[in-house]
Amino acid sequence: MTPEEALRSHRWCKLIVGASYHHVPAIRNLALVYGLAGVSCLDVAADPAIVRAALAGLDVAQRWGMPHRPWLMVSLNDGEDPHFRKAVFEGDRCPPDCAQPCRPVCPTQAIGWLQNGTGEWLGVTADLCYGCGRCLTVCPPQRIETVPQTYDPLALWRGPLGSEIQAIEIHTQPDRETAFAECWARLAPVIPQLRAVSVSFPDLPDLESALRARLAAMHPFPEHLIWQVDGRPMSGDIGRGTSHAAAKLGTRVLAMGLPGFVQLAGGTNDRTPQDLAAAPALAGAAFGGYGRTLVADLLARGGDHLETDAEAFTAAIARAKQLVTAVQGGTPPSPPQICYPA
Ligand code: SF4
Numbered sequence: 001m002t003p004e005e006a007l008r009s010h011r012w013c014k015l016i017v018g019a020s021y022h023h024v025p026a027i028r029n030l031a032l033v034y035g036l037a038g039v040s041c042l043d044v045a046a047d048p049a050i051v052r053a054a055l056a057g058l059d060v061a062q063r064w065g066m067p068h069r070p071w072l073m074v075s076l077n078d079g080e081d082p083h084f085r086k087a088v089f090e091g092d093r094c095p096p097d098c099a100q101p102c103r104p105v106c107p108t109q110a111i112g113w114l115q116n117g118t119g120e121w122l123g124v125t126a127d128l129c130y131g132c133g134r135c136l137t138v139c140p141p142q143r144i145e146t147v148p149q150t151y152d153p154l155a156l157w158r159g160p161l162g163s164e165i166q167a168i169e170i171h172t173q174p175d176r177e178t179a180f181a182e183c184w185a186r187l188a189p190v191i192p193q194l195r196a197v198s199v200s201f202p203d204l205p206d207l208e209s210a211l212r213a214r215l216a217a218m219h220p221f222p223e224h225l226i227w228q229v230d231g232r233p234m235s236g237d238i239g240r241g242t243s244h245a246a247a248k249l250g251t252r253v254l255a256m257g258l259p260g261f262v263q264l265a266g267g268t269n270d271r272t273p274q275d276l277a278a279a280p281a282l283a284g285a286a287f288g289g290y291g292r293t294l295v296a297d298l299l300a301r302g303g304d305h306l307e308t309d310a311e312a313f314t315a316a317i318a319r320a321k322q323l324v325t326a327v328q329g330g331t332p333p334s335p336p337q338i339c340y341p342a
């Protein structure tokens with residue numbers, strides 16, 4: 001099923017690789033595995049090295065018989081946003097008797113012992129951090145800060161990579177109508193070259209007015225518009241119930257009758273196919289932490305080129321395919337494949 005067919009038939013399944021996730025080998029392998037699983041779209045950071053990593057994974061997937069090429073989407077923001085930040089702290093300022101609760105809560109094992117020529121210290125491996133914020137809330141002396149990630153919205157289109165990108169996502173937040181309109185205006189030259197533009201938002205105050213204000217700024221209007229409802233941001237791997245928040249928000253947005261497709265995100269997991277079946281007007285779902293965690297152990301085993309470990313490669317594709325098929329094929333969801341924290 002091509003991405004366009006998936007969107008039009010409400011079987012759209014996107015993998016959110018992460019707006020701030022920069023681990024090149026993992027991104028290449030995620031693109032490879034989910035490309036072969038038949039995903040509709042890969043959503044990556046708007047960074048040339050990351051786009052190249054995703055393209056490299058898709059090129060390998062093509063050689064392995066990928067059923068169709070998913071659209072490549074890059075994520076941008078109209079201002080400060082939790083999806084566009086990285087955690088930082090100076091480990092030598094941590095209390096020596098701290099039990100380090102920041103480490104086990106990190107879904108990507110980004111917090112650990114880092115080394116340089118003079119020794120080692122506790123810190124965050126920036127490439128692995130995608131800004132989920134879980135470490136911030138558990139640090140007793142609140143030593144962890146965040147650094148915003150910013151991207152030049154048009155940088156990718158000044159070089160050859162622009163022609164490889166089929167979609168853009170703009171993350172917006174409350175009270176940012178003007179910033180959103182300015183962001184859209186900056187992107188106006190490239191929007192006609194794209195297949196889709198997605199607008200990602202949490203449950204904004206006075207939601208319908210906020211979305212209609214953004215709609216009014218959409219000149220030119222994209223070929224396909226996707227409203228990405230970010231129900232409970234970056235939480236799909238925390239527990240099954242998080243999918244409900246996205247589904248509830250999605251149903252509210254559907255009732256507004258806005259032009260475009262409505263797609264779930266933020267809390268999506270193995271429960272989401274059931275939620276989609278209950279609301280068939282929803283166009284589909286995007287999976288972030290859940291989709292990545294589903295194959296993380298196999299990716300870690302396979303190294304930089306997952307296909308060199310036949311067992312891990314095959315198993316990763318099978319797991320990814322179960323998730324994609326549950327959305328695209330309308331079959332009952334598979335049993336949970338990951339262990340949620342207690
Ligand atoms: S818990 Fe989240 S914010 Fe903290 S280091 Fe890990 S990925 Fe980054």
Ligand code: SF4
Pocket residue numbers: 089091094095098099100101102103122138139140141142143144
């Ligand atoms: S929880 Fe906070 S103080 Fe403790 S090790 Fe982690 S960053 Fe340092």
